[in-house]
Amino acid sequence: MSYTSKTISETIIDYVNRNTFLPAIQREYVWNTYSIEKLFDSIMCGYPISSFLFWKIREEKKKDWVAYQFVTDFDKTDPHNEEANLSGVNQDIYLVLDGQQRLTSLLIGLKGSYSFFYYRWRKTRLYLNLFKKPTNGDNPEELTYQFQFRENDFINANDSTPQYWYLVSNILDFNTASAARKDIREKLSNISVDSSFKENAVELIEELHSRLFTEKFINIYEEKSQEYDKVVEIFIRTNTGGVKLEYSDILLSTATAKWKNLNARKEIYSFTDEINSIGNGYSFGKDFVLKGCLYLTDHLPIQYKVGNFTQSNLELIEENWTNIQTSISDSVKLINKFGFNDKNLVAKLVLLPIALYLKKVNKSNYVNSTNAEDIKNQLRIQKWVAIALLKNMFGSSTDNTLKSIQDIILNQTNSENFPCSEINQKLNVISSFSKDEIDNILRYSYGTKYSYLILSLFYPNRDWKDCRFSEDHIFPKSEFTEAKLRKRGYNSDKIKLYQTYYNTILNLQLLDETENKEKSAKPFNEWIKTRDDNFKKRHSIPIIASYDFDSFIEFINGRKKLLSNFLENLTI
Incomplete structure (x- = not known):
């Protein structure tokens, strides 16, 4: 040197x-x-x-x-x-x-x-x-x-x-x-x-x-490379003192410098705060919004690199900024409507195809539409998001995945329906689940990042509008302490068996806030008597002779058959 x-x-x-x-x-x-x-x-x-x-x-x-x-x-x-x-x-x-x-x-x-x-x-x-x-x-x-x-x-x-x-x-x-x-x-x-x-x-x-x-x-050391991304990497490495310089800071600085009518830094920070305040709150970062800028602007490369934020590209993004904001914001509002929160939205980039689709559909107030076909399509999107996250669709080669989906959406001649099947076919994703996948899925525990996604699949026709649903233990979890189980006269093997299943998907359901509050820790055999005739069907409850606590394992085996069958035959 x-x-x-x-x-x-x-x-x-x-x-x-x-x-x-x-x-x-x-x-x-x-x-x-x-x-x-x-x-x-x-x-x-x-x-x-x-x-x-x-x-x-x-x-x-x-x-x-x-x-x-x-x-x-x-x-x-x-x-x-x-x-x-x-x-x-x-x-x-x-x-x-x-x-x-x-x-x-x-x-x-x-x-x-x-x-x-x-x-x-x-x-x-x-x-x-x-x-x-x-x-x-x-x-x-x-x-x-x-x-x-x-x-x-x-x-x-x-x-x-x-x-x-x-x-x-x-x-x-x-x-x-x-x-x-x-x-x-x-x-x-x-x-x-x-x-x-x-x-x-x-x-x-x-x-x-x-x-x-x-x-x-x-x-002076002179860097002669004309490759901007290489220069940026050098810049980041030589500016590590104090507050670490993030890659998104570089992109924001570049955008701020090249937008003609708007202050990119102010706009993007403000919009990020706005979408993070939806519902109970999210943690979207500037990089997500900047990636969305590339993805939602026609004819731009989608790779998240400084070289793609050229003068001409940034001018296109600035011209499209209002549409970008609306599309991303609506996609967040839509998944929030279905109860997807910051914890279970494990790959936030799954929202970009939805935002692109909403941008193409271009319907005002689509998220709150009461049109029967719109509601049906929204449920299709909800199911696709849950499956995409459970199948780890955005786990690797994300740019290739996003580009493939982008091509499908942009080339779609009939945009009445979100192209779930076409996307899955292109990415070799099967909407149903194999026996090994099902065994793994049904072992997930209460309150984990995937539990809500899994449970949401079992309610394909639910009206999610203006409702908040919570994960609930069908047989109350308070009854599964070792002390209480021993008091019932159960031996160690039976205690271990009960404790293996009580906190898994097999003993979970989604209840709205009112139902959840009413149920509280009531024994299930008492609670179910207060429910309507369709309750068992809605919540995939097996038909067994008794729902008392001693029948818990029979309940688990019956419910496993119902949920397994549902997942094996799941379609979009």
Whole structure:
């Protein structure tokens, strides 16, 4: 790995904001005045200030990416970087991947200002006290030189500790150290102060000039790859300090830079919060929404990579943003209506095909439709989601799966029905379950991430609208403690058998809130007498002679046959 070394003055005067800019993936400037003062102190001490990583963009490629100016006059009320105008830059350009904070600090200290509020708004510039002799204390955090952001210069020669605050940017007026020395000597000639302070001032001016104009503190590694995703990976790895930079942050920065009329960061954060507040709450991330932007915009690649968030692609996404929001939001509302929550929605990408379908159907208020065909189709979607999650349809090669489904939906001539069968056929997914799968499914326990999905399949004709259904133990779980089972006179083998099944799918049903509250921990043989004639059919309850507690295993065996038969013959 080879580095190019440059002086600070050369970098600041000839490169920064001339042919060297910031990429859209960079975050904003965050250093305070003390951090800048400390950087200049390190430079005066001759300490290295680490290396810099520049990304070289060939001239013919520079229009592909948005570049931003470095901040010269920093204002805490408006910290945003302005977009750079590259039309007049007829050469290769550089985008800084690592070193933004340091280069901006150098620029502010040497050519700019720093505005902040402290009791009142202050516009300050960087000064160096030339009468302060360098001191090396025991505290490594204590500065050796006295740099300070001030509102004006100040000279005090009458005190025991005189001060001469020199505006650091003035040093750039002198091409040679001798010219800088001559200038300061002339300025000090009329000041009555001990000669040691004057000599100290001359020495500091010479030292400052040497550090900025002669010594090569800027060590640049040049990345020449034109592959944006490779560059982003480098950027992420070199920016791991503080809060970890997420891949979605990079994409958001890119989108924010390239959307013309909307603030992508604000829009996507706000929309993510909106869908997460539906029902009892979800945990969708920015990456899910950004993936949806690609998936729900016509003719765009769906791979979640920075290279797909180009200027033209992002313009299409911005134009389609309202439709994207509506489609994703409706898909979340639909699955929420069926009781799918954040825990059992084990692969959130399953919603993107639903969102795409809803976008294509384009029916207003579809989620709350009372049309019989719409309701039938929604139940078909509900069943497909449950099966897709149970079959781990989105477990691997997710992009290939999503692309296959996207092709089917977009090419569908009749969009009255969600194309469950076509999707399953394309992906070689069978809607029914094998005996091994069924054995595994029926062993799932109460309250696990798959239990609600499994139970929801057993209610194919249920009206889910405006109802909340809870998992309920048919035979109350409170009766299955070892103490209570022994009190009934059961031996160890029978206790083990009862405890094997009581908390599984075989002893679970879905009840609405009213029913669940009414049932509470009532013995099942009493509760079932209060139910209507269709209760057993609705909840797949086997017909046996007695439903008392001693008949639990007979109940389990009978229900296993019913549920197994249902899953073996399940169709969409």
